[in-house]
Amino acid sequence: MADVSISRRALLASAASAVGAHALWRVGHAQVPAQAPHTIVPPDPTKVPGAPLSELGRRSPFERPRRIPVGSAQGSSLAPLQDLYGIVTPADLHFERHHAGVPAIDPGRYKLLIHGMVERPTVFDLEALKRFPSVSHLYFLECSGNGGSSYRNIRPDLTPQLIDGLTSTSEWTGVPLATLFREVGVKPGAKWLLAEGADAAVMARSIPMDKAAEDALIAYGQNGEALRPEQGYPARLLLPGWEGNANVKWIRRIEIADRPFMTREETSKYTDPLPDGTARMFSFAMDAKSIITFPAYPVILPERGWFEISGIAWSGRGRISRVDVSTDAGRRWTPAELQSPVLPKCHTRFRCLWRWDGRETTLLSRATDETGYVQPTLEQLRSARGLGTSYHFNHIRAWRVRGDGTVMFGLEG
Amino acid sequence: MRVAVVLLALTLAAAACGNRDQGAARPDAPARFGFGRAATAEEIWAWNIDVMPDGAGLPPGSGTAAQGVAIYARKCAACHGRTGAEGPFDRLVGREPRSGFPFGRDPRFVKTLGNYWPYATTLYDYVNRAMPLDAPGSLTPDEVYGLVAFLLWRNEIVTDTAVMNAQTLPRVVMPAHDRFVIDNRRGGPEVR
Numbered sequence: 340m341a342d343v344s345i346s347r348r349a350l351l352a353s354a355a356s357a358v359g360a361h362a363l364w365r366v367g368h369a370q371v372p373a374q375a376p377h378t379i380v381p382p383d384p385t386k387v388p389g390a391p392l393s394e395l396g397r398r399s400p401f402e403r404p405r406r407i408p409v410g411s412a413q414g415s416s417l418a419p420l421q422d423l424y425g426i427v428t429p430a431d432l433h434f435e436r437h438h439a440g441v442p443a444i445d446p447g448r449y450k451l452l453i454h455g456m457v458e459r460p461t462v463f464d465l466e467a468l469k470r471f472p473s474v475s476h477l478y479f480l481e482c483s484g485n486g487g488s489s490y491r492n493i494r495p496d497l498t499p500q501l502i503d504g505l506t507s508t509s510e511w512t513g514v515p516l517a518t519l520f521r522e523v524g525v526k527p528g529a530k531w532l533l534a535e536g537a538d539a540a541v542m543a544r545s546i547p548m549d550k551a552a553e554d555a556l557i558a559y560g561q562n563g564e565a566l567r568p569e570q571g572y573p574a575r576l577l578l579p580g581w582e583g584n585a586n587v588k589w590i591r592r593i594e595i596a597d598r599p600f601m602t603r604e605e606t607s608k609y610t611d612p613l614p615d616g617t618a619r620m621f622s623f624a625m626d627a628k629s630i631i632t633f634p635a636y637p638v639i640l641p642e643r644g645w646f647e648i649s650g651i652a653w654s655g656r657g658r659i660s661r662v663d664v665s666t667d668a669g670r671r672w673t674p675a676e677l678q679s680p681v682l683p684k685c686h687t688r689f690r691c692l693w694r695w696d697g698r699e700t701t702l703l704s705r706a707t708d709e710t711g712y713v714q715p716t717l718e719q720l721r722s723a724r725g726l727g728t729s730y731h732f733n734h735i736r737a738w739r740v741r742g743d744g745t746v747m748f749g750l751e752g
Numbered sequence: 753m754r755v756a757v758v759l760l761a762l763t764l765a766a767a768a769c770g771n772r773d774q775g776a777a778r779p780d781a782p783a784r785f786g787f788g789r790a791a792t793a794e795e796i797w798a799w800n801i802d803v804m805p806d807g808a809g810l811p812p813g814s815g816t817a818a819q820g821v822a823i824y825a826r827k828c829a830a831c832h833g834r835t836g837a838e839g840p841f842d843r844l845v846g847r848e849p850r851s852g853f854p855f856g857r858d859p860r861f862v863k864t865l866g867n868y869w870p871y872a873t874t875l876y877d878y879v880n881r882a883m884p885l886d887a888p889g890s891l892t893p894d895e896v897y898g899l900v901a902f903l904l905w906r907n908e909i910v911t912d913t914a915v916m917n918a919q920t921l922p923r924v925v926m927p928a929h930d931r932f933v934i935d936n937r938r939g940g941p942e943v944r
Contacts, residue, residue: 600877
């Protein structure tokens with residue numbers, strides 16, 4: 340079930356952070372715990388020596404960004420999009436989606452087996468994977484169920500985290516799958532690979548071989564360090580721009596074949612029933628999308644005047660070419676500033692200055708990618724996909740600003 | 753002349769270490785590095801658990817609904833319901849609606865093996881690899897065949913006496929078999 344239904348617990352968690360918002364309007368960076376650790380703060384930090392050096396850094400005790408877990412072993416945890424600057428997601432805040440919990444894997448005993456239509460069925464341990472020439476790239480990773488809570492049964496008290504928290508961006512380091520395939524010698528006629536994880540779900544997905552030639556990686560590094568266990572330690576498949584589930588974590592086996600395997604996650608799940616009575620399968624690419632992360636519920640604008648609207652945009656098909664923002668419910672659109680570098684298949688930060696006149700209005704953002712694809716309206720997406728669809732919810736997100744400065748998630752217009 | 757040589761060297765260095773397509777081999781890379789070791793037949797056999805729609809990968813063994821019903825009651829019913837239709841977790845049994853395939857239009861219909869799954873072999877593959885949730889990988893092939901026979905019978909897809917094995921299971925045609933189409937989204941201006 341990737342269609343993330345928002346549990347009571349998640350709502351309580353977001354309500355808890357909303358409490359802070361009343362005191363500090365910029366809630367995004369002000370999730371100060373109720374009992375802030377004042378004890379450690381001297382009256383004047385210039386008059387006493389500071390804390391000693393340390394082996395491992397920690398966040399300021401004043402900063403408490405948190406994921407919101409929905410479910411336990413079976414389920415997902417959402418990244419706090421409204422608390423993040425720029426485009427990179429700190430590894431410990433990267434969203435999670437597991438089907439059977441996070442396995443504990445000893446890197447010393449880790450093996451990746453590649454077999455099937457290959458000349459040389461081969462086992463690579465972690466050391467062997469790391470000896471190959473490596474690459475590092477910033478890519479977003481997004482669960483294809485992301486945004487589900489903004490498609491049906493829309494509620495005003497949704498935060499960016501609860502709407503779109505199943506996307507994150509990291510710098511991923513690893514070996515191109517193409518390098519490993521040259522090593523094992525792929526036989527002619529090979530068209531699909533099965534990627535299989537070492538978790539209790541033994542997660543398995545069929546991937547077209549073309550993706551391996553294009554940009555797929557076996558990743559072992561995330562934001563400069565080893566992968567986090569929740570992101571697939573010690574090694575995972577990374578398919579830039581493609582739905583999260585296919586990026587099999589804890590990867591232990593790749594089997595190459597001339598046809599797809601039709602696993603449960605590419606038939607029963609991760610398929611898109613359409614209004615015409617068919618169901619789309621192997622819908623890997625994540626279409627262009629954007630969300631304003633400030634101002635957004637539960638922020639309360641303290642007064643009229645200047646604000647910087649800020650958010651993220653991304654496309655699984657390449658670079659974001661523009662993001663347009665409307666501050667009047669879609670009547671006029673202005674191009675937002677895109678923070679460089681604008682990278683393919685990566686979050687792009689957009690910003691736009693806005694002078695709020697104190698009147699009720701709706702804020703919208705609309706991403707366009709380099710293929711010319713324009714983020715659709717909710718109505719457009721619903722008419723193409725139907726109300727029953729369960730993945731790929733990339734319609735325009737809307738924030739309603741009320742006269743009293745409260746900001747609520749809302750329908751367009 | 754010296755300058756030309758230096759320039760040439762720089763160009764070569766750039767070619768060797770410069771930007772390149774993600775999947776393309778580095779021009780300075782050998783055809784093979786020789787890292788990793790040959791996989792043994794036993795290693796492959798131990799991990800190669802997938803089952804394909806044509807039955808490739810199905811192990812020897814067999815089972816019937818009569819055998820599956822008891823295993824289901826003991827190992828599955830607590831999470832999927834007494835008859836497979838009650839939950840609390842994924843509903844496995846149900847043929848409604850009998851006609852059409854309205855899942856895209858109407859979120860009220862619950863997807864089940866009987867109304868949504870395109871391949872019967874997927875059921876063997878999935879139950880074998882991931883169920884029961886609290887003891888994955890613990891079932892014998894005969895148990896999985898029995899559970900598959902039971903669930904297919906409950907979904908009115910095979911008879912109550914059908915024997916499921918490596919020959920019969922791939923021949924089972926699921927009601928939703930013809931509903932699936934390959935992704936036709938290609939980027940560009942059209943919303944699909």
